[in-house]
Amino acid sequence: MLRPLYISPLGRGGVDFGIQNITRATRRAGLASELLRLPELYNFLPMLIPNILPADVVRRFDVVQGRSRIAFSLRGYDRPVVTTVHHLTTDPDLQPYSSFAQRLFYRLVESRYDGLSIAYADAVVCVSRFTQRMVEATYGRRDTVLIYDGIDTDVFVPPPGMQRRDDGLPPANGRIRLLFVGNRTRRKGFDLLPRIMDRLPEDYVLYYTGGFQGRDTGPPHPRMIPIGSPDRDGLVAAYQSCDILLFPSRLEGFGIAPAEALACGRPVVTTNVAALPEVVDDGENGFLVARDDVAGYAEKVQILGEDAALRRRFGEHGRAKVVTHFGYRPLGEGFRQLYGRLCGKG
Incomplete structure (x- = not known):
């Protein structure tokens, strides 16, 4: 051996x-x-x-x-x-x-x-x-x-029936739940999140993780909710309890967070740069947006947010891809x- x-x-x-x-x-x-x-x-x-x-x-x-x-x-x-x-x-x-x-x-x-x-x-x-x-x-x-x-696809799994859980994120008055997973850095596009939220309807909320890098000075937008640095089980619960992963990263050698979200049956809106197009198939399990295109991110998020059937179809495709390739x-x-x-x- x-x-x-x-x-x-x-x-x-x-x-x-x-x-x-x-x-x-x-x-x-x-x-x-x-x-x-x-x-x-x-x-x-x-x-x-x-x-x-x-x-x-x-x-x-x-x-x-x-x-x-x-x-x-x-x-x-x-x-x-x-x-x-x-x-x-x-x-x-x-x-x-x-x-x-x-x-x-x-x-x-x-x-x-x-x-x-x-x-x-x-x-x-x-x-x-x-x-x-x-x-x-x-x-x-x-x-x-x-x-x-x-990705451990025996751990990162969709919720039963692909239906969103409601117990894996803090309560909030939001019809559509977005999730950002990553460090609070410009490379990850964290600075773009408040401007994207400004363009989204009032009943969209964004949960975001802490991470190890970037200063935590409190939520930079009234509809952004911090969830700290969850352990692996907590992270799976967060993916299962959101509707869409919003990941406006400017550069990724792979894209762990998008792959984890897809494994949990959640569609992804991310950037058409570096390795991210190898993980996310535009129009099949998520959307790819030009780097720094705040309006583009908001538009694609809202397309998914207003179409539950599309989110489910994207989630099913993403789950199958990750199991096969990642x-x-x-x-x-x-x-x-x-x-x-x-x-x-x-």
């Missing part, structure tokens, strides 16, 4: 959930996978990881894996190294939505970490075709492997085959 070891410093976003999903999915695929969490510091100083990770620990495993920010530090253990690229912070489209300090860190530090990991890894896994194209364009590596991020089965099988080739056991 193959034994992969995943090294993952604590994170503050979807990348952190991604490695947890990989661990669970590969275990279901029959691998003896283990996840070793490290303090957050090692996201910024990954070259120190060998100082705290004895070689005899790693050598109990067949392959070692880390995200592209840290994987270059795992080369000295005489084991195949796999890195996963979730997104590249060197993407020019990200720069306008990053602070000066972030841009400096991305340019001087993280881009070098990514470049070293992509150059030295025995296998580079990309979570979308968009990310594959970015890796080739930025670092010149063409032999990357596409394995989409995965569930734990294709995620775990993709890594099982990759590790088998690397270790001569394929």
